[in-house]
Amino acid sequence: MPNWPLKTKLSIDLSCKGHHAYSFPKADVPMAPAPEQNCRKSKLNFPELSELSAVRHFTRLSQLNFSIDAGMYPLGSCTMKYNPRVNEVTASQRGFTRLHPRTPAKFSQGALKLMYELENLLGEISGFSRVSLQPAAGAQGEYLGIKMMRACLNDRGEKRNKIIIPESAHGTNGASAAMCGYDVIPLRSNERGLVDFQQLDELTKSGDVAGLMITNPNTLGLFETEIQKICQLIHDRGGLVYCDGANLNAMMGITRPGDAGVDCMHFNMHKTFTTPHGGGGPGCGGLGVSKTLIPYLPVPTVEKIPSGDDEYVFTENSEKSVGKIKDYYGHFLMMVRAYTYIRELGPKGIKKVGEDAVLLANFIRKDLEGHYDIPYPKTCMHEVVLTDKFQIKNGVKTLDIAKRLIDEGFHPPTTYFPLIVSGALMIEPTETESLRMVEEFCTVMKKIAKEAAEENAFEKHFKDRPRNMPFARVNETLAARQLKLTWKDLE
Amino acid sequence: MRYLPLTEEEKTRILKLCGVNNFEELTPNIPNDLRVNGLLNLPPRLSEFELLETLETMSTTNKGAWMQNHLGQGVYDHTCPTWIDQIVGRGEFLTSYTPYQPEVTQGTLQSIFEFQSMIADLYGMEVSNASLYDGATSVLEAVLMAVRTRKNHKPIVYVSEGTYDNTRKILESCLPDMGIEVRTWWADPQSLTSTPESFVNDCDGAPAAIVLQSPNRWGIVEDWSDLKKVADLQDSRSIAYVSHALSLGVFSPPGESDIDIAVGEGQSLGIPPGFGGPHLGLFCCKKADIRQMPGRLVGATEDARGKVAYCVTLSTREQHIRREKATSNICSNQNLMALRAAMYMTSMGPEGMNKIAKGLRSRIFYLRDALQKNFQASGSPHSVVQGELFNELTVLVGPKQSLWVDEKITQAQDQGILIGLEVTVPKRSGYIKGLNIAVTERHYQSHLDKIVEILGEN
Numbered sequence: 001m002p003n004w005p006l007k008t009k010l011s012i013d014l015s016c017k018g019h020h021a022y023s024f025p026k027a028d029v030p031m032a033p034a035p036e037q038n039c040r041k042s043k044l045n046f047p048e049l050s051e052l053s054a055v056r057h058f059t060r061l062s063q064l065n066f067s068i069d070a071g072m073y074p075l076g077s078c079t080m081k082y083n084p085r086v087n088e089v090t091a092s093q094r095g096f097t098r099l100h101p102r103t104p105a106k107f108s109q110g111a112l113k114l115m116y117e118l119e120n121l122l123g124e125i126s127g128f129s130r131v132s133l134q135p136a137a138g139a140q141g142e143y144l145g146i147k148m149m150r151a152c153l154n155d156r157g158e159k160r161n162k163i164i165i166p167e168s169a170h171g172t173n174g175a176s177a178a179m180c181g182y183d184v185i186p187l188r189s190n191e192r193g194l195v196d197f198q199q200l201d202e203l204t205k206s207g208d209v210a211g212l213m214i215t216n217p218n219t220l221g222l223f224e225t226e227i228q229k230i231c232q233l234i235h236d237r238g239g240l241v242y243c244d245g246a247n248l249n250a251m252m253g254i255t256r257p258g259d260a261g262v263d264c265m266h267f268n269m270h271k272t273f274t275t276p277h278g279g280g281g282p283g284c285g286g287l288g289v290s291k292t293l294i295p296y297l298p299v300p301t302v303e304k305i306p307s308g309d310d311e312y313v314f315t316e317n318s319e320k321s322v323g324k325i326k327d328y329y330g331h332f333l334m335m336v337r338a339y340t341y342i343r344e345l346g347p348k349g350i351k352k353v354g355e356d357a358v359l360l361a362n363f364i365r366k367d368l369e370g371h372y373d374i375p376y377p378k379t380c381m382h383e384v385v386l387t388d389k390f391q392i393k394n395g396v397k398t399l400d401i402a403k404r405l406i407d408e409g410f411h412p413p414t415t416y417f418p419l420i421v422s423g424a425l426m427i428e429p430t431e432t433e434s435l436r437m438v439e440e441f442c443t444v445m446k447k448i449a450k451e452a453a454e455e456n457a458f459e460k461h462f463k464d465r466p467r468n469m470p471f472a473r474v475n476e477t478l479a480a481r482q483l484k485l486t487w488k489d490l491e
Numbered sequence: 492m493r494y495l496p497l498t499e500e501e502k503t504r505i506l507k508l509c510g511v512n513n514f515e516e517l518t519p520n521i522p523n524d525l526r527v528n529g530l531l532n533l534p535p536r537l538s539e540f541e542l543l544e545t546l547e548t549m550s551t552t553n554k555g556a557w558m559q560n561h562l563g564q565g566v567y568d569h570t571c572p573t574w575i576d577q578i579v580g581r582g583e584f585l586t587s588y589t590p591y592q593p594e595v596t597q598g599t600l601q602s603i604f605e606f607q608s609m610i611a612d613l614y615g616m617e618v619s620n621a622s623l624y625d626g627a628t629s630v631l632e633a634v635l636m637a638v639r640t641r642k643n644h645k646p647i648v649y650v651s652e653g654t655y656d657n658t659r660k661i662l663e664s665c666l667p668d669m670g671i672e673v674r675t676w677w678a679d680p681q682s683l684t685s686t687p688e689s690f691v692n693d694c695d696g697a698p699a700a701i702v703l704q705s706p707n708r709w710g711i712v713e714d715w716s717d718l719k720k721v722a723d724l725q726d727s728r729s730i731a732y733v734s735h736a737l738s739l740g741v742f743s744p745p746g747e748s749d750i751d752i753a754v755g756e757g758q759s760l761g762i763p764p765g766f767g768g769p770h771l772g773l774f775c776c777k778k779a780d781i782r783q784m785p786g787r788l789v790g791a792t793e794d795a796r797g798k799v800a801y802c803v804t805l806s807t808r809e810q811h812i813r814r815e816k817a818t819s820n821i822c823s824n825q826n827l828m829a830l831r832a833a834m835y836m837t838s839m840g841p842e843g844m845n846k847i848a849k850g851l852r853s854r855i856f857y858l859r860d861a862l863q864k865n866f867q868a869s870g871s872p873h874s875v876v877q878g879e880l881f882n883e884l885t886v887l888v889g890p891k892q893s894l895w896v897d898e899k900i901t902q903a904q905d906q907g908i909l910i911g912l913e914v915t916v917p918k919r920s921g922y923i924k925g926l927n928i929a930v931t932e933r934h935y936q937s938h939l940d941k942i943v944e945i946l947g948e949n
Contacts, residue, residue: 008597008799011605011837021838024570024932027850029857029939035879038714038743044841045612054837055574061602062583066595069582082494083586086539092576095550100562101767102912103555104904110552111766124531136624136768137823139810147668172822174815181668184815223520254518255525279599279830280589280621280787281823282769298664323664327565327627327657328767340546346536349492351527355514356497359505362517366508379519406595411588434496435505464795466594472795474593479792479804483781485618486608490791 008064008470011047011057012487021051045488064470065279066411072437074364076383076414076426077170077219079249079271086344087274087337096336101328105313112312115329116302118339122267125342125350126248127258128288131267133330134298135285138246141266142176142213144287144325148264148296149211149240150180151322155296158238160210164203166195168219168418173244182210189420193220193376195230204237215244216257219418219426220376221361221383223250231261240264240292248272249430250358250382253351257288264289269331273338284334295320300329356431357382360438364427367442371449375421383428385421396452396462398423403465403473404451408444553766559908559938563883563929564708565626565655565734566770570932571761575834579827589823593802594794599826600801603789606833613739613836613844614753615746616775620786621824623772626756627658630702630732631665632774632785632819633752637700637728638671639783639818644699644727646671649692651685652678652917653707654732676701676721680919682878683709683885687720697725704732705742708914709876709925710855710883712738715748728752736760736773736832738881740848745775752776761835762828771828782808785819847932851882854930854939859884861943869948874922883929885914886946887922896926903945910942 049057066073073080091097099108119131135141146163153160163177166187174184185203190196195214203209212234216224224230231241243257243265249272251257257265269275269284289297299321300314314329345353358381365374365384373389388398402412402425414426429438451461464473484490511517515526537545550556560568579585583598590596590603603621610619623629634648648666650659652675662673672694679689685703692698701722705713715731722729731745733755745753757771758764776784782805790804810817839847862875862884872889888895896913903910911928928942 008601010601010608012608015840020840020843021574022572022840022843022847024843024847024850025935027853027932028936029853031849032853032856035712035741035852038712038879040739040741040743041747042615042744044740044844046609046839046841046844047837048840048842049837051572051574051838054834055578057837058578058602058834059581061598062578062581063598064596064601065583065587065598066592067583068586073588075588078588080586080588084494086542088580088585090542090546090550093547093550095553095556097763097765098556098560098568099553099766100555100560100568100764100909101566102562102564103553103766103909107555107558107904107909108553108766110549113552114549121533124533136628137821139820139822140624143820147665150668171809171811171814171817172820175810175813175817175820178815178817179665179668179820181670223518225520225522228522228525253531254514254527255521256527260525276585276827277588278585278827279587279596280826282624282825282828283823284769324657324660325665326768327625327661327770330767331769332766333763333769336546340542343534343537343545344539344542345492345494347530347533349495349536350531350533352492352495352497356495356502358514358518359497359502362509363505379517381518381520402592403594406592411595412592431497432494435501469594471594471597471798471800474794474800474802475792476593476802476804479790479802482790482792483778483804484791485604485788485804486611487605488608488612 010487011049014049014053014057015047017048019048019050021049021054071409071411072433072441073411074413074427074429074441075411076428077246078414079428079430080277081274081430082432083274083276084341087340090340091333091336096333109312111332112302114339115335116304116312118335121342122286122288125252126265126288127256129291130289130294130297132287132297133335134326135266135287136326136331137281137283137285138266138268139172139176140326141285141287142172143179144298145242145264145266146177146180147322148289148293149242151296151320152240152293153210155320160208162209164209164212166214168420169213169215170244170246173213177213193222194224197226200230201233204234204239209237209239211240211242213242213244215246217247217250217381220385221380222376223381227260246271247382250354252354254354258290264293269334269338274341275334275337282331282334284331284338296322298322298325353431360429360431360433363438364429364442368445371446383426386425386427387421388423391452392423394452395458398425400458400462401425401448404448404462406466407468410441410444555909561911561928561930562909563927564912565756566764567759567929567931568764568933569759571835572838575761575831578834579831584830590803593800597800600789602830602833604791604801606829607789609833609836610773611775613744614775615744616753617778618781619773619775620784620788622829623774623786623821624825625768625770625772626734627661629754629772629774630658631662633730633754634662634666634671634700635669636783636785637730637752640780641699641728645694645696647674647694647698648700648702649674649676649698650702651676651704651707653683653685653709654702654704655708678917680917683711683876684713684878686717690721698727700728700730702730702732704734706734706738706881706883709885710880710927711876712742712879712881715743715745715750719748719750730754735881737848740844741852757832760832762831769825769828771825771832781805783818786821787824850932851930854934855880855882855884858930858939858942862886862946865943865947871948882931883927885925885927887916888924888926890923893923896924899926899946908941910945
């Protein structure tokens with residue numbers, strides 16, 4: 001981040017009357033008279049900037065952001081890996097960007113082929129029989145998966161109203177299940193940090209459980225070693241299994257959720273398949289499903305014409321489909337990026353992704369051993385969970401460690417998640433970081449642990465962090481109290 | 492592998508540090524019968540050069556992207572200043588995480604704040620969120636919010652007949668899960684707009700919400716004050732669905748009619764059609780309802796040194812805190828799209844927004860007048876929709892002419908033109924179907940004359 005004093009005025013405060021930054025073709029038809037009614041009364045309170053002023057304003061704003069391109073993001077469960085630049089080039093081709101979603105199939109064959117092939121690539125990576133690319137983001141994938149499970153159970157004449165979700169799950173799981181009309185039943189973790197099989201057994205005896213939403217590897221970074229047994233139990237009791245695919249990165253080329261008996265799983269393209277995180281979106285979902293759920297896929301689906309020619313069409317002929325959940329076909333331009341990435345990697349690259357992600361996380365686990373408490377110390381997949389147990393005794397908590405890291409040029413890890421671990425610091429390096437960078441991160445983490453052990457540690461090292469950034473600690477309580485949400489509110 | 496820097500030597504070093512001999516020993520939790528045997532069946536890797544070639548071929552096969560394009564129904568091939576593509580593409584925007592750490596994400600946060608300010612202003616509403624997936628999702632979330640805030644009403648929503656088919660399909664597949672029923676606010680068969688007179692309450696009680704889309708799927712601009720009237724009859728929540736954001740450059744925004752929840756599609760604000768996405772769902776409401784609003788919100792505050800700063804606020808509505816009790820399961824916003832829209836509106840300013848809207852409206856009126864003149868002169872069984880328009884119109888197809896639309900679409904394609912989309916029209920209007928035609932600022936008079944030449948009788 002640059003250290004010159006950055007002006008952060010709002011664009012509206014930079015406004016100069018009469019300036020503009022547009023250049024669109026003028027209408028060469030007679031101007032229509034203004035509407036007789038329904039005319040806009042209020043004048044727009046938009047800034048007036050020349051193109052340079054606009055470019056400069058947004059360039060300066062960008063400089064206030066931390067980003068993967070600028071530094072390491074050890075954010076657990078977020079998989080902040082490098083977003084290849086070539087993805088941006090392929091996704092900005094005119095044939096993709098300027099293609100209307102209702103273009104007849106004969107004039108959009110390339111797009112259809114890309115979607116068809118991407119579905120197959122994702123199916124092979126995850127072990128599912130079919131993939132829908134319609135979900136706009138992971139959360140919508142969850143929603144779609146649970147909706148399809150519900151349709152399938154309804155079809156079997158089963159009216160089940162409960163979904164079991166482990167306490168360590170992402171918050172979206174419960175919210176998505178609730179949107180499908182289900183009650184959420186929480187499930188404990190056992191002392192090894194895995195699904196408590198005995199409790200699962202008890203909970204599913206009642207016959208009203210529609211299914212389980214499991215995260216694998218779970219949010220403690222642990223592979224659910226009994227995954228097959230768990231799926232078998234749920235199936236025996238008449239339910240279905242949803243897998244949260246947030247942590248698919250750790251399994252790529254190593255093991256496939258579809259093979260373990262899972263019925264469906266969403267993809268997070270921005271995590272696993274390098275579409276840009278974009279400061280919060282747009283995402284790109286995707287849902288892999290087992291044979292059982294294929295009839296319930298949303299429409300339209302892309303099909304290859306069986307004639308043998310390389311020709312593709314959309315079809316809506318599906319009697320049991322859950323219908324439509326997203327306008328058109330999903331976030332197509334994100335699919336182009338994911339497709340580009342998978343084609344660049346090939347089978348060897350995909351396997352190396354999974355392995356390297358796990359290796360680097362394990363390096364962190366071993367290197368920080370003794371410096372931080374590691375509640376599940378024996379093994380981990382792509383991420384490792386630490387806690388502030390050692391440091392808090394001396395008055396330094398997880399939040400302080402997180403904000404301290406910012407002054408060392410690292411984005412903080414995921415904090416206070418999963419909720420079942422007190423003072424959690426969840427670290428995921430991702431495979432695109434070099435070992436050298438990861439070592440640097442560990443060195444800083446050890447230095448911070450040492451600082452935290454000093455006398456008067458908080459006052460000396462942690463108070464008012466970050467200290468070296470253009471912005472000091474931001475008052476989030478004040479924001480919620482005063483609720484100034486537009487520049488009109490600031491007047 | 493350029494994205495995967497770990498070498499064999501480094502791998503060995505890590506395995507040794509962990510006290511194991513190989514990767515399998517490092518991951519003892521994975522059952523052996525679940526391990527992938529060898530490599531996955533994926534196509535071999537491509538070099539960057541080969542990738543570019545492959546994707547370029549796929550792209551150029553999409554001939555539709557080079558044709559004269561009049562496809563609309565919520566997605567339009569508008570222009571966008573080129574600086575926006577380049578500045579959105581800065582790594583600091585592209586590769587930044589969700590701004591939960593406000594000290595290092597002021598760029599994203601301030602740009603969302605500016606986006607919220609301009610969208611709320613465009614809609615004439617008090618607040619806007621940081622965006623949702625798309626227009627249809629915004630309508631869905633608006634209905635859920637309306638039902639949450641009208642617990643003593645019937646869980647029923649009336650949706651105007653002029654609402655897009657896709658949006659209606661999404662509502663119909665998602666709302667019943669939550670026990671909400673979708674009914675229709677019919678359109679007047681002559682004007683093809685939904686009016687207080689054409690509203691029939693057949694639900695034996697007060698419906699929780701009423702949705703009106705404008706411009707509607709036939710291209711006609713509806714009147715928000717009619718929505719307000721109908722909603723006020725039984726204290727239902729009024730939901731305005733603005734299908735084309737640029738239309739608010741000339742037409743009265745929902746806020747001027749005191750609408751409760753105003754949503755819409757923001758694709759026309761500098762976002763390419765992109766074969767359907769990502770686009771931009773807009774969502775505005777009144778301050779009084781803000782705690783029931785879905786999606787991310789950014790508010791102004793200050794940092795410890797007293798400097799103005801921004802942060803995500805009212806997160807207690809959101810899924811990562813409230814889990815199954817959250818106002819929505821959505822945890823992303825369309826951030827890069829919202830950023831594009833903010834840049835686009837900044838480029839345009841108040842004058843540009845008005846100018847482009849006027850230009851679009853003038854083009855569509857030129858086309859309507861020309862088509863109408865031709866149909867009347869030739870005694871054609873077809874006609875064109877009447878009333879106020881923005882950038883779309885619908886040719887109403889006369890009886891016994893069921894093949895006409897397909898024939899004209901094909902005839903136009905042969906000349907390199909995507910002339911429009913078939914839409915259904917109410918049978919009671921006396922017409923059998925419609926051909927919907929959109930124009931953008933890319934179209935000159937000569938393009939429009941070409942349409943008249945194809946559709947008219949000579």
